[in-house]
Amino acid sequence: MSMGRLSAFGAISALILAGSAVTGFAADPTPADLVDALNGVFGKHAGMRAAHTKGFCVTGQFTPAPEAAALSKAPHFAKPVPVTGRFSLGGGNPEAPDNVKGNVRGLALRFDLGGGAVTDLVMISAPVFFVQTPALFVEFLQTVGSGDKAKLDAFFAAHPESTRQAAWLGSHPVPASYAGVDYWALHAFTFTNEKGEKALVKYKAIPDAGDLGLSDDEATAKGPNFYEAEMKERLAKGPVSFELVAIRGKDGDPTTDPTLRWDDEDARATSPLGKVSIDALAPSATCDAFSFLPGNVVDGIAGPVDDPVFQARSTAYIVSFIRRQAQ
Template sequence: MPKPPTGTVTPASIVEAMKAATHGPSGVRASFARGQCVRGTYLPSDRAKEITKCRSFTTPSRVLGRFTVDGNLGAADADRRMLRGFSFRLGSNGHRSDILTQSAPVHYARTPAQMLGFLEARMPGPDGNPDPAKVAAFSAANPETLHQADHVGARPPTASFAGTTYWGVHAFPATNAKGETRFIKFKVSPVGGDLVLSEDEARAKPADFLHDDLKIRIAAGDVRFSLMALLDRPGDPVMDVTIRWPDEDHREAVRLGTIVITRVAPNDACDTALFDPANLAEGIGPPPDEIFAARSTAYGLKLLA
């Protein structure tokens, strides 16, 4: 069991807190530890070049991806409180980009200090559970840290990795060939639409059903997602990952391309090729928020491997 953090805000202390709060053993990822590696292809749309000159998004390429469930290693796939994730790598040598997305459009903390406080409030006590009073006190003082849980809690359990919408919570500066730069958010939408379960259906599912379902779907045929770019408007909160852009679900979006998942891959392929959010090819810049900077450092130090 990792030692609880000391309160010093560093990427390392945040990772230690993540593992302590979720009972995560050493040698595994601090978040989204349970997953399945996949391979496929990416086909750009005719409009991708309007948004970015980044060759990761404007040229066809192979895809390495990983579908995941966050939370305790022992949690069931049907647990609606757990985020689902989809990380993927586009492009080839010299213009690769790694994009990390999740099944909620916001993060649970605005700054690294707030993130550490959120995790410390949820440290397990002698009985193995967090103190509800500490969680309530922190939430009352930091109401924005509840936005992610509110979003997840309001949605029915997902029925499939292949039928889940995933968001990139950060605002990325995208520059096209004309030198025009604007902020975008990534959204990965299942071509067949979202697939959900009733509460009774979820309770009847086996613990690893999402992983089994993915393998069955890929064996029966490819799994497809539209990679979308949500376009910014003046005044959008690009520095705060705990809140959505106004009218985000109905604003202008451009389909950058289609991700086609064609086969399951050995998980060590994704363990070896760590997805690094700072790995961005020319034409897509690093987001300006504090959480991205801390996340980038943690992955660079391989703290989240």
């Protein structure tokens, strides 16, 4: 879906139409069902995102790597562009603790392509998602919301793929900083270059500061609210940067299941895409005025058409956006 040149209203309508075409089967949850399921567990918080509720806004630049344009004809792979970003904690709790392991950290980016055109990239600090489909997203949240441990155990027994994200998070330390952890967009994307050549990729952002982890004792000592102050302090000393790379796919790699990594994914060849350089905190209002949309891609980038989670996300984000604007 290419929406970079559409107006905000046009973009929203296009996504709602595209979403209903893809997810319009009777058994599939609607975008509102997905947001309601989040609200069911985390409550409704006026004016706030239904997921990744706790976070803060930043600004910076993206400078493409010389090799990037050979992979994709997207404009930001050919010239430096400004970016607006948001770091966040997973889940819909506005007071989620910064110092716990079992939650993802988020990095959402909006690339300003000029002339009113924008494209988005939404990533988390785990290479996999916790459910295969939107219907399972609702079932999982309703099971969590029931507070019934036996039901949750039964869900995991029936869906072993849903244990992968928690296992991954549990085996990695609490990041000491949003600037010190890897982020993945985790879905499979297809790039197209000027010659029409296609490449299957997964995005990964690797922090130039390295992996900064806390021991369990250090995490406890930090308390529940330290990420924003830590970022302010870090930015006072200089930009926070990430290498954006494309993990290279090959024929036969699965593209439909966001709970799956590719074989040997960490050992795969990667291609440099460019440097994300964050230089300042920005007012929340800057990021709250829009929604970072996974499906807001431009010519040269396509999301996976058969990944039901990818296809369902953007319309749910728009429902959350419309509700938080209305409150």
